[in-house]
Amino acid sequence: xxxxxxxxxxxxxxxxxxxxxxxxxxxxxxxxxxxxxxxxxxxxxxxxxxxxxxxxxxxxxxxxxxxxxxxxxxxxxxxxxxxxxxxxxxxxxxxxxxxxxxxxxxxxxxxxxxxxxxxxxxxxxxxxxxxxxxxxxxxxxxxxxxxxxxxxxxxxxxxxxxxxxxxxxxxxxxxxxxxxxxxxxxxxxxxxxxxxxxxxxxxxxxxxxxxxxxxxxxxxxxxxxxxxxxxxxxxxxxxxxxxxxxxxxxxxxxxxxxxxxxxxxxxxxxxxxxxxxxxxxxxxxxxxxxxxxxxxxxxxxxxxxxxxxxxxxxxxxxxxxxxxxxxxxxxxxxxxxxxxxxxxxxxxxxxxxxxxxxxxxxxxxxxxxxxxxxxxxxxxxxxxxxxxxxxxxxxxxxxxxxxxxxxxxxxxxxxxxxxxxxxxxxxxxxxxxxxxxxxxxxxxxxxxxxxxxx
Amino acid sequence: xxxxxxxxxxxxxxxxxxxxxxxxxxxxxxxxxxxxxxxxxxxxxxxxxxxxxxxxxxxxxxxxxxxxxxxxxxxxxxxxxxxxxxxxxxxxxxxxxxxxxxxxxxxxxxxxxxxxxxxxxxxxxxxxxxxxxxxxxxxxxxx
Numbered sequence: 001x002x003x004x005x006x007x008x009x010x011x012x013x014x015x016x017x018x019x020x021x022x023x024x025x026x027x028x029x030x031x032x033x034x035x036x037x038x039x040x041x042x043x044x045x046x047x048x049x050x051x052x053x054x055x056x057x058x059x060x061x062x063x064x065x066x067x068x069x070x071x072x073x074x075x076x077x078x079x080x081x082x083x084x085x086x087x088x089x090x091x092x093x094x095x096x097x098x099x100x101x102x103x104x105x106x107x108x109x110x111x112x113x114x115x116x117x118x119x120x121x122x123x124x125x126x127x128x129x130x131x132x133x134x135x136x137x138x139x140x141x142x143x144x145x146x147x148x149x150x151x152x153x154x155x156x157x158x159x160x161x162x163x164x165x166x167x168x169x170x171x172x173x174x175x176x177x178x179x180x181x182x183x184x185x186x187x188x189x190x191x192x193x194x195x196x197x198x199x200x201x202x203x204x205x206x207x208x209x210x211x212x213x214x215x216x217x218x219x220x221x222x223x224x225x226x227x228x229x230x231x232x233x234x235x236x237x238x239x240x241x242x243x244x245x246x247x248x249x250x251x252x253x254x255x256x257x258x259x260x261x262x263x264x265x266x267x268x269x270x271x272x273x274x275x276x277x278x279x280x281x282x283x284x285x286x287x288x289x290x291x292x293x294x295x296x297x298x299x300x301x302x303x304x305x306x307x308x309x310x311x312x313x314x315x316x317x318x319x320x321x322x323x324x325x326x327x328x329x330x331x332x333x334x335x336x337x338x339x340x341x342x343x344x345x346x347x348x349x350x351x352x353x354x355x356x357x358x359x360x361x362x363x364x365x366x367x368x369x370x371x372x373x374x375x376x377x378x379x380x381x382x383x384x385x386x387x388x389x390x391x392x393x394x395x396x397x398x399x400x401x402x403x404x405x406x407x408x409x410x411x412x413x414x415x416x417x418x419x420x421x422x423x424x425x426x427x428x429x430x431x432x433x434x435x436x437x438x439x440x441x442x443x444x445x446x447x448x449x450x451x452x453x454x
Numbered sequence: 455x456x457x458x459x460x461x462x463x464x465x466x467x468x469x470x471x472x473x474x475x476x477x478x479x480x481x482x483x484x485x486x487x488x489x490x491x492x493x494x495x496x497x498x499x500x501x502x503x504x505x506x507x508x509x510x511x512x513x514x515x516x517x518x519x520x521x522x523x524x525x526x527x528x529x530x531x532x533x534x535x536x537x538x539x540x541x542x543x544x545x546x547x548x549x550x551x552x553x554x555x556x557x558x559x560x561x562x563x564x565x566x567x568x569x570x571x572x573x574x575x576x577x578x579x580x581x582x583x584x585x586x587x588x589x590x591x592x593x594x595x596x597x
Contacts, residue, residue, distance in 0.1 A: 155487040287473050288495040367484035372519045375483045376455055 008046050009063045009217075010053060012039045016060035019445055021395040023052035023061060028275050029151060029365070033408070034398040037446025045365045047147035048198040049275050049300045050309030055236065063197045063310060066216035069326050071106055074189025074215065078174050079107040080167070081193045083114050083253045084305045086325060087318035093231055095325070101227045111174055113192070114252030115344045116166030118332060119173075119351045121251070121264060124165050126264055128294065134159045136270075136293040139261050141165050143202035144300035145278060146360060150207070153282045154362030159296075162357050166255060167199070171213040172354055173344050189215045193223050195256075195308030198300065206396035207360055220310040229384040246343040253326040256305035257319055259297070264332075266422065267294030274302040282378060368410060378410040385409060398444040459513040461504045463530065469505040472513050473498040476524070483517065486591055493522055493588050496568040499561050500584050503530045508581060524586045531577040540566070 019037040031045035032052060035213040039052070039060070053061040071077045079102045086095055099110040129139055138144055138159045149156050164172075171190050178188045192214050194200055203212045254260045262271035270293055272281050278298045284290050301307035306318040339345060368382070369375040392403035397418035399408055408414035417432070417440050418424050426432035441450060459472035459480060473494055479496025480490045497513075504511040516523045533539050540562050566572045571587035 154481075155491040157487075283474060284470070286477065286494065287470055287498045289470055289498060362487055364481060364484070364487070366478070366481040368482050370484060372483055372485065376517070376519070379455065379479070379482060448526070 007042060007201050007204035008041065008048055009065070009197040010046065010048060010050065011062055011064050013060045013062060014038050016058055018058055019449070020057060022055040022057060024395060024398075024400045026051045027295045027400065028279060029148070030400050030404050032400070034395075034444060036443065037448060042245065044363075045151060046075045046152060047144050047300075048196075048201040049144040049148070049414060050197045053309050059314060060084050063200065063219055064190070065194070065200065065219040065222070068218060068222070070216050071189055071191055075187040076109070076178055076183060076189060077107045078109045078111055078190045079193060080111050080113055080170060080190055080214065082167075082195055082220075082305060083112060083248065083322060083325075084195050084308065084311065084318060085193055085220060085223070087306060087322040088220070088311060088313040089228065089321070091321055095371040096229060098227055100343065101230045101415065102223075104230065105226060107191075111170060112248045112252070113167050113170045114248055114255045115173065115246070116164075116169030117252045117255050117321070118249065118344050119169050119348055119355065120163060120166055121332065122348070123352060123355045124161065124265060127161055127163055136296045137161045137265075138298060140357065140360075141256075141261060141297070142198065142299045142304075143207070144196070144198035144275070145298045146207055147198070147201075148275070148278065148300070149282065150360060150363050151365040152279070153286055154364045155286055157362045158361045159285075160360045162359065163355050164357055165361045166252075167214075167354070168212065169351055169355060170344075172351055173347055175213050176347060176350060191216045191218055193220050195216055195220045196301065197309060206358070207322060220308065221312050224312045225312070233449055245340045246345075247329055247330040248332070250326045250329045251332040253322055253329055257322060258299060258304045260304070262295060262297040265295040265297075268292060269295040271297040271299075273304050273307075275300045278365060321366055368407065381410045382406045385416065385418070388416075388422070389419060392421075394420070396420045396444075415440075455517045457515045457517070459515075461501060461508075461511045461513060461526075461528070463505060463507075463509040463511070463528075464591075466502075466505055470498055470500050472499050476513075476515050478520070479517070485522075489522075489588060489590050492568040493524075493586075496565045496572075496586050497524055499565045500524075500526050500586060503561055503584075504530070507531060511581070516550065520590055522588045522590065524588075526584045526586075528583075529581045532580055532582055533574070533576040534578050536574050536576060553576075 016353060017038045019034050019039065021034060023039050024034060027050060028051060029045045029047055031042045033040050033042065053063065086098060089098060102110050136159060138149065138156065138161060140161045140163060145162060149160060172191055175188060179185065190213060192199065192203065194217050202216045203214050203217055207214050250265055258273045259271045262269040272278055278300065283366055303315040303319055307315040311318060364368040367375060368378040386403060389402040389406060391402050397405045397406040397420065405414055405419060417426065423432060423437050423440065427437055438450065457476065459475065461472060462468060476497060477494045478488060480493065504526055508528035511526055511528030514525050538544055565586065569586045570589045573585040576582040576583065
């Protein structure tokens with residue numbers, strides 16, 4: 001079964017988009033076209049990596065998150081924060097200070113996502129040891145990577161580790177903590193502070209999971225600004241005590257950074273970050289060019305979550321701060337530390353029962369047609385078109401390159417006259433007049449670009 | 455449909471390019487991903503064999519809705535004893551080749567395992583022809 005409903009958090013603001021092709025050119029899955037002078041994202045192809053947002057010169061692409069005031073719909077308002085949030089701030093601002101401001105903003109508790117690592121670690125070990133599991137096991141941590149595999153590397157879906165990421169485990173722990181105190185489900189609002197678009201998409205339409213226990217998602221850049229401003233303005237800060245359970249482990253702090261998982265998994269493990277690097281590597285894995293790797297940590301962003309598209313700080317400085325923080329935290333392997341009754345490790349049995357996700361289905365977006373003979377006919381047609389098209393990949397047709405245009409044409413989604421070079425040939429041959437040519441350009445680029453504006 | 459590719463002997467950096475291109479074609483033709491997997495695994499192995507042992511070669515792939523036939527024709531030393539080469543662990547690869555992670559002597563048996571039919575003909579000092587045949591959609595649905 002393929003998932004028909006596919007939520008995306010990345011949205012184009014039509015009123016701001018200037019139709020410049022930057023996003024279309026960088027999109028690693030060729031999911032963007034320009035129509036009527038605006039970028040249009042093709043839902044089935046988008047994996048929410050956020051490359052388009054980074055490339056946009058006018059901030060026309062944004063990440064749709066929940067309105068902050070929504071937290072007040074709940075009696076218990078828990079901020080579920082990733083450890084990269086701390087990494088956004090200069091070192092002189094303490095963890096307590098940051099979390100105190102979060103409480104001031106209206107949250108009733110702050111919980112760090114990576115507590116979930118304590119449970120996941122054990123589950124990973126078991127999962128890796130399973131008989132008949134396809135190797136390498138590919139981490140399910142980065143939702144953009146999971147979706148990339150579904151659409152571009154369907155044969156590798158069976159390599160995905162069918163375990164929830166720390167985020168979901170943490171959310172289940174929180175829910176359990178509160179319901180055990182007799183608090184009803186509708187009173188518990190769990191809000192995740194996200195460093196990227198892919199996490200939002202994964203929460204709003206989870207892959208291999210029924211429904212996420214997370215109530216809402218707030219962009220990290222938004223929260224960062226709020227916190228930083230409050231601290232700069234000298235708010236009361238250190239005032240409130242945190243309902244701190246156990247301190248986050250070293251391994252937890254480092255988990256979302258490159259090598260965070262690979263350094264903790266068993267056997268031959270590799271960590272690869274940045275989506276193009278990931279795609280190159282998956283290509284090799286799919287060919288069986290590289291065998292005997294046990295575990296693959298793949299992250300869509302350079303420097304993993306420190307390079308998340310909603311990160312405000314420089315990613316290398318973020319990594320530096322997080323490494324420094326990790327040094328002072330206890331190790332996950334240290335069993336001597338005192339254990340808080342509400343610590344996640346005391347809920348291990350419960351959380352392990354809920355840790356699996358269902359099989360991840362392939363949903364290849366590369367096929368030219370469902371039916372193979374029809375796909376062959378279209379491929380022939382595309383190859384013929386490629387002989388005619390100029391192969392300059394200029395993007396003036398509203399598609400990212402000549403081959404993309406040819407594939408759109410054979411699937412009835414574009415016309416060959418969208419190509420500037422073809423149009424010129426048609427004009428020269430008298431098969432098209434100037435008015436006709438103008439109309440075609442307007443369909444792709446809108447009216448604005450053809451007007452004389454001086 | 456017919457597709458042709460060239461293989462450059464001795465160039466390990468580009469070994470696998472033809473396999474990747476054929477893989478892309480199969481994905482675009484909506485061939486089942488389980489079939490794609492075994493085709494590409496066998497083909498990659500065969501492609502690397504040509505790179506490792508021959509001066510160069512050609513791949514031609516014939517694809518229709520029921521089967522995929524891939525022929526690899528190389529100019530090279532040929533295989534003196536095909537039966538021996540089919541045994542696991544047998545390898546004639548040079549130490550340099552082994553150092554690069556190739557030449558463990560699993561090639562031909564692994565190829566055969568992933569194909570429905572495999573035919574090898576070889577003439578010593580002239581070259582080898584390998585034909586890989588795959589019947590599509592034979593995998594049981596619950597595999």
